[in-house]
Amino acid sequence: MVKKGLKSIEMGQILSIDLMLALILITVLLGVSADAMDLISSRMDDNTYAGALERITAENVNVLINTPGIPENWEEGRQLMQVVKPGLADVNLQTGSTVNKTLSMKKILKLKDNYRELINGKIVPSGFNSNIIFYPVNNSLESIQIGDIEPKTAGDVFVINRTVMCNYEIADTMVAIVSSEKKDLFLNSSSVVCPHCNLSGNIQHPYNESISLKSGWKCQPFIITQTDINANDIYLMTDPPLLKDTSACWIVDSTKNMTDSREKFGSSPIRLNDRISTLTGENTNSTIWIHVYSSGSSDEIFDVYIAKFPKGTPYEQIKTQYLTPQPYYLIFKVWI
Amino acid sequence: MDQKGYVMTGMSFLLIIPIFVLFMVLIDINHANTESKSLIIKSDNVLQISRDLEYNIPRVGRQALKEEAYGVIRSRKPLVNSKKTVKENIQLKMDKITQNYNKDGLKVIYAVRSLKESEDPFLIEINSTIIIVKDNLVHEQYLDQNISLYDPKDPLPDPMPFVKCQNYGGVTINGSRICYGHSLVSYLKSRGEINSEVYENATSPLFIKKCPYDPFKAHGDTKNLDTLKNCIDNGYYHESNDAACYLCRLEGKSTCYHQGMEIFIVPAPQRNVSFFKAPCSVDHVIFSDNSTTIYPGGSLQYYVKGSLIFQLFLDDSHRKKYGLPPI
Numbered sequence: 330m331v332k333k334g335l336k337s338i339e340m341g342q343i344l345s346i347d348l349m350l351a352l353i354l355i356t357v358l359l360g361v362s363a364d365a366m367d368l369i370s371s372r373m374d375d376n377t378y379a380g381a382l383e384r385i386t387a388e389n390v391n392v393l394i395n396t397p398g399i400p401e402n403w404e405e406g407r408q409l410m411q412v413v414k415p416g417l418a419d420v421n422l423q424t425g426s427t428v429n430k431t432l433s434m435k436k437i438l439k440l441k442d443n444y445r446e447l448i449n450g451k452i453v454p455s456g457f458n459s460n461i462i463f464y465p466v467n468n469s470l471e472s473i474q475i476g477d478i479e480p481k482t483a484g485d486v487f488v489i490n491r492t493v494m495c496n497y498e499i500a501d502t503m504v505a506i507v508s509s510e511k512k513d514l515f516l517n518s519s520s521v522v523c524p525h526c527n528l529s530g531n532i533q534h535p536y537n538e539s540i541s542l543k544s545g546w547k548c549q550p551f552i553i554t555q556t557d558i559n560a561n562d563i564y565l566m567t568d569p570p571l572l573k574d575t576s577a578c579w580i581v582d583s584t585k586n587m588t589d590s591r592e593k594f595g596s597s598p599i600r601l602n603d604r605i606s607t608l609t610g611e612n613t614n615s616t617i618w619i620h621v622y623s624s625g626s627s628d629e630i631f632d633v634y635i636a637k638f639p640k641g642t643p644y645e646q647i648k649t650q651y652l653t654p655q656p657y658y659l660i661f662k663v664w665i
Numbered sequence: 666m667d668q669k670g671y672v673m674t675g676m677s678f679l680l681i682i683p684i685f686v687l688f689m690v691l692i693d694i695n696h697a698n699t700e701s702k703s704l705i706i707k708s709d710n711v712l713q714i715s716r717d718l719e720y721n722i723p724r725v726g727r728q729a730l731k732e733e734a735y736g737v738i739r740s741r742k743p744l745v746n747s748k749k750t751v752k753e754n755i756q757l758k759m760d761k762i763t764q765n766y767n768k769d770g771l772k773v774i775y776a777v778r779s780l781k782e783s784e785d786p787f788l789i790e791i792n793s794t795i796i797i798v799k800d801n802l803v804h805e806q807y808l809d810q811n812i813s814l815y816d817p818k819d820p821l822p823d824p825m826p827f828v829k830c831q832n833y834g835g836v837t838i839n840g841s842r843i844c845y846g847h848s849l850v851s852y853l854k855s856r857g858e859i860n861s862e863v864y865e866n867a868t869s870p871l872f873i874k875k876c877p878y879d880p881f882k883a884h885g886d887t888k889n890l891d892t893l894k895n896c897i898d899n900g901y902y903h904e905s906n907d908a909a910c911y912l913c914r915l916e917g918k919s920t921c922y923h924q925g926m927e928i929f930i931v932p933a934p935q936r937n938v939s940f941f942k943a944p945c946s947v948d949h950v951i952f953s954d955n956s957t958t959i960y961p962g963g964s965l966q967y968y969v970k971g972s973l974i975f976q977l978f979l980d981d982s983h984r985k986k987y988g989l990p991p992i
Contacts (some may be wrong), residue, residue, distance in 0.1 A: 355679060369687070373694050380698060388708065389886045395712060408945040457757045520817065521840075522898040526892050527968065550877040584878075584892040616878045616892075 355500060372598035382454065383487045383662070385569035389452040390489050395422040397427055397436075399493050408440040410446040413416070419496045419654075429492040431654050437463070444639065447477065459663040463495065477541050479662060489661040494654035499638060502652045506633040508661070510657050515545040523548035524584045537648040543578070544625035549614050551635060561637035564598040565619075571596045574629035578618040583608045591622070594633075597598055598647045601635065676956070694965065704802070711797045714766055714773060718795050719808060721762060722755075726778045726791050726812035728778075729754035730821060733915055737824035738838075741831035743917030752780045753913070755791070760985045774799040778807075782910045782923040785903075787814045787875050813912055820872035823928070825900075825909065828917035841900065842868045853944055853951070858959055860943040863978065866933040870900025872904040873911065873926070875902070882988030890967040893987065894975070897967070902926040908949035919952035938964060943978040950980075954989065963992035 345524035379483065398416030400408065404498055419433040433629065438645070440461075443563065453459045460476030479486070534546035557563070578591040581604055592599075609615040621633045636652050729751050736745055744750045753775050763773040774796040783790045788811040797804040814821050826843050830836045832992035837844045845867045853861030876896055878884055881903060884893045907923035909918045928948050944951050945962035953959050962978035969975070981991050 359683065362687075366683060366687055366690075370690065373690070377694060377697065384702075389711070391709070395716065426808070427716070428717060428721065465830055523807050523894065524895040524899070527891070527894060527970075535944055552879055587891065593908060606751060612880050612883070614883075616883060 336396065338464050364459050376553070377485075377543065379485060382457075383489075386453060386487055386661070386663050387489050390491070393452055394430070394432065394491060394493060394659070395427070399435075410443045413447060414451060415447040415529040416439060419498075428494075428496070428654075430492075431486060431496050431653075432657075432659075434495055434497045437473065437475065437490050437495070444476045445457065448561075453663050457663050457665060462660045462662075463493075464658040466658070470650060470655060479664065484665055486662055486664040489663075491659040491661075493657055493659050494656040495657045499642065499646065499649040500552065500636040500651050503553070503557075503637060504549045504619055505635075505637045506547050506549055506619065508547070508623055508630045508632060511583045521549060523620065524587060525620065528592050530589065532587070538569065538631065545625065546620050546622050548618055548620040552614060552616055553605055553609060554614050555609065555612075557637055558602055558609065560640055561602075561606060562637065562640055562642060563596075565594075565601055566598045566634045566636065566647070566649050566652075567594050568632040570649075572629070574624045574631060575622045577629075578622045579607065579630065580602065581608070581617060582620070583615060583617050594631075598644075623643065667693045674808075674839050682880075694709055707799045708803050710771070711799055711802055714771075714793055714797055715804055715806055718759070718762070718773070718775060719775045719806075722759070722791060722793055722808065723810050723812050725758045725762070726751075726789070726810075727816065727819070727821070728899075729758060730812065730814075730874040730911070731819070731913075732788070732894055734822050734824045737917070738822060738917055740809075741827055743824075743828045744915045747912045747915035748780050751915070755780070766797075770800055772796075775862050776796075778954070780912075783811060784924055786910050787873070787903055788812065788925045789814065814873045815875050817874075820874065820912070822893045823869075823873060823914060825914040825917060825919060825948070825952065826869060829919065834921070838871055839868075839979060841871050843871050844868050851957055854957075856959060858944050860940040860961075863932045863940050864930070864951075869928055869935070870902070871929045872900065874899065876903050879989075881986055885984075885988030885990065888990070890965075891987065893977075895927055895967045897975075897977075898930055899929070904926050905949065908947075918954060919949045920954055925949070929977055932976060932978070934970070934975045936972050936974070938966070938974060938976065940964065945970050945980050945983065946977040947979070 342367055369594050393416060395418055396416035397418045398404075399414040399418045401420055403413040415436075417428040417436045419431040419434040421428055448459060449455055449457075458477040458479075458481060460474060462475075465472040467474060480492075523534040524556075525532055525546070525548070526536045528534075537649065553563075563579075572594050578593055580588060580591055581601060582588045582590075586608055605617055608617055617636055619633070623629070623631065632649075634649055634652055637653075638647060675783055697759060717863075733744060733747070733751055733754060740744045753872045754774075759775045759777070765774050766773040774794075776794045777791040778794055779790075780792075781790050781899055791810050791812055793808045793810070795804075795806045795808065820841075823843075826836055826845070830845060830848040833855065834846060834848040838845065845864065848863040849867050853864060878892055878896055880900070884890075884896055886892060903926060905925050905927040907920060908927035909921045910923040910925040913921035913923065914926070918927050928949055930946050930951055932943075932946065941964045942961045943964075944959050947962075950962075951958060960980055962983070963974050965979050965984070966974055979987075979989065983989075984991055
């Protein structure tokens with residue numbers, strides 16, 4: 330039968346043209362969706378991997394910041410670095426506990442010297458590069474960068490930011506006379522009976538039990554050894570470095586050699602080794618007294634520190650900032 | 666619906682399959698991501714709690730010691746087993762802290778393993794265990810820490826003289842010193858000691874403070890004994906093998922086999938020296954637990970103010986320890 334020029338096919342067909350067209354369309358659609366799935370799946374894989382890497386790194390950075398490492402004194406270098414699990418947290422030697430969010434500068438510097446051995450495979454998975462930068466909040470301090478140098482063309486870079494305190498430990502505070510009302514040590518310095526209280530005249534420092542701010546002497550003893558004198562530079566420092574209090578002065582003496590030789594504070598740290606050496610004489614240990622006079626005026630308050638720095642410490646590093654933990658921004662970067 | 670009753674053709678069904686697969690993969694990835702984030706939060710949480718507890722243990726330990734010491738001072742009754750009592754007090758305080766954490770599936774267990782004397786008598790060792798459980802995450806930590814007995818902001822009192830003098834009229838507190846009134850004289854007389862009158866209105870320091878004059882021989886290195894005078898004025902305690910440690914002082918003991926600390930009991934200043942010998946002015950000698958060991962000391966005038974003479978009575982052994990002239 331022929332209708333309008335088309336020949337009718339009466340024989341059975343396996344595929345009609347419609348079905349074939351539909352199958353082609355389905356095949357194309359399936360192909361496209363499979364391709365899309367493959368693409369999405371590979372992106373998801375990438376994301377999962379990146380997420381896992383970031384998570385592992387973030388966790389390990391937390392461990393690095395919050396633990397002192399194994400062994401706790403690994404920075405002393407008594408063990409091979411391969412067997413050390415690094416941790417930067419500072420340990421309070423008296424209580425044996427870690428100091429919250431405070432890092433030890435000695436550990437940071439040791440990590441700097443042995444970065445790859447301590448970080449790769451322990452904090453960051455092997456095959457990755459990383460570095461840590463410590464930016465001080467206080468601009469008078471320098472930033473510290475340890476680890477690999479980040480190339481300009483680095484691909485994926487994971488960055489972890491934390492705010493921490495860094496304890497320099499380059500100096501030991503031997504004594505502090507803190508005049509500020511806010512600080513607790515004021516109580517300590519005011520409740521000590523000075524050896525000068527038994528003397529008379531100008532040399533007398535009357536005992537002042539009151540903790541209120543008033544003009545007068547605040548005195549504190551500290552113990553010094555011959556080793557301290559020989560191995561360290563001992564400095565007298567004030568915070569702020571330049572005092573508003575024009576009446577402020579200080580005396581360093583001992584019960585054996587009590588004196589009224591008062592000296593004014595300068596704008597820079599004063600080295601005390603010779604003076605202390607004279608007071609100590611041949612003794613291996615000595616108890617020395619620091620006496621500080623202040624006007625007591627609340628807008629002229631200042632703190633006084635005597636601290637020992639290892640011999641040869643550059644003069645520009647003799648700062649009160651190095652005596653107490655300082656805030657830093659920690660930036661940890663990992664890249665492939 | 667077609668004429669044969671099908672909702673969708675086979676072709677449409679085939680088209681929907683990839684969408685299902687895609688949807689399931691998405692759910693699975695999202696679940697894995699959530700799980701890993703939850704693990705991080707749990708881990709941070711656990712670490713933070715552990716650090717909090719670690720920081721709190723020495724602080725709570727001091728607080729417990731202080732409470733027990735003032736408890737002895739108030740009641741005038743010594744502790745029978747100071748380690749056990751202080752340990753229980755610390756455990757109670759720490760349990761209150763850990764209770765605050767025990768919620769939202771978190772379980773915190775703290776236990777004091779031991780409390781013991783340290784080689785430094787101004788420190789007490791505390792060993793503890795912390796277990797923190799959060800779902801399937803378990804953190805177990807063993808801590809060995811020290812409790813410092815000296816804190817200038819919050820000093821610990823010495824309870825021993827209060828116990829020793831309770832049956833002899835008692836003692837009073839004047840500022841940072843213990844005033845014995847007549848009690849020390851009565852106590853020494855009851856033990857048959859001669860010249861005990863020199864201890865009428867004697868005083869000794871109330872709070873534990875470590876002496877900075879180290880070595881102790883430095884106490885005698887000035888002609889006028891200014892160092893000794895300053896040490897007495899400040900009420901400094903000195904390390905001693907013979908004296909009691911702080912935990913034993915809580916039990917009212919003046920001597921023990923641990924490394925301890927001794928203090929001078931200072932007679933009131935007098936206008937003239939009437940006695941050249943009297944019981945030795947060191948607490949573990951005067952309050953000796955053994956009646957045969959109160960030994961005399963020779964008069965040592967360390968300061969004169971107008972007509973008032975300040976003196977101690979020390980035996981040769983203690984004079985040697987503090988670098989003071991022999992009898």
